[in-house]
Amino acid sequence: METLLTARDVRKTYHRGGGIFSQETDGARFTAVDGVSFSVLRGETFAIVGESGCGKTTLARMLLRLIEPDAGEIDFEGRDLLALRGGELRSLRAACKWSFRILSLRSIPACASAKL
DSSP, X not given: OOEEEEEEEEEEEEEOSOOTTOOOOSOOEEEEEEEEEEEEETTOOOOOOOSTTSSHHHHHHHHTTSXXXXXXXXXXXXEEGGGOOHHXXXXXXXXXXXXXXXXXXXXXXXXXXXXO
């Protein structure tokens, strides 16, 4: 089968503390995603699953190039995603589907009857 998506040793770190308006530039760093690698074959269903704060959203954002990884490689249909720019990148994002699932809605009464 043909490989659709491949991620190799993808990494992302952030500065701890501060915030968007902080003057601090040399704070401690923490690792959000550390060396994630996987391949998805055409026709497969792929899910990113884990505990709160483990880097699922950061990884998904890197796959869509909403944020840039610090290191690693991401290929989609044999093309280097990290090299895409402009219209090619917008086309890729439009073709991708990102689905969040909340597995424990019954534990949150305010959301139990909400349409998600």
